[in-house]
Amino acid sequence: MAGGWSKDGAVQDQIDASVEDAVSLARSRLPHGESLAHCEECGGEIPQARREAVPGVRLCVACQAERDKRQGAAAGYNRRGSKDSQLR
Structure with missing residues (x-):
C-alpha cells in the first residue's frame, strides 16, 4: 500500500537497500x-x-578486537529517505 508520492513497495525497497x-x-x-x-x-x-582461518589477515586477535570496538555498530536503519538526514 503506497501513500502520498511513494510507490507500492517503497518500504520494502528501503529495507532491501539497507x-x-x-x-x-x-x-x-x-x-x-x-x-x-x-x-x-x-x-x-x-x-x-588464524592465518589459515582468515585468509589475508593483517592483525592479531587483540588488535582486531580493539579495531572492531573503535569502528562501532552501523546504524540500524536506512536514512537515505529520512527527512532528518536532509536537515543535518
Whole structure:
C-alpha cells in the first residue's frame, strides 16, 4: 500500500537497500590477499591457525578486537529517505 508520492513497495525497497548496504560494507571490511605472519599494529606473531582461518589477515586477535570496538555498530536503519538526514 503506497501513500502520498511513494510507490507500492517503497518500504520494502528501503529495507532491501539497507541490507545491501550492510552486506557491501561487511564485504569491504573482509581481509584479502596474503596473510601476514606478524601483526601490522603491534608486531606480535599471528598464529598459523588464524592465518589459515582468515585468509589475508593483517592483525592479531587483540588488535582486531580493539579495531572492531573503535569502528562501532552501523546504524540500524536506512536514512537515505529520512527527512532528518536532509536537515543535518
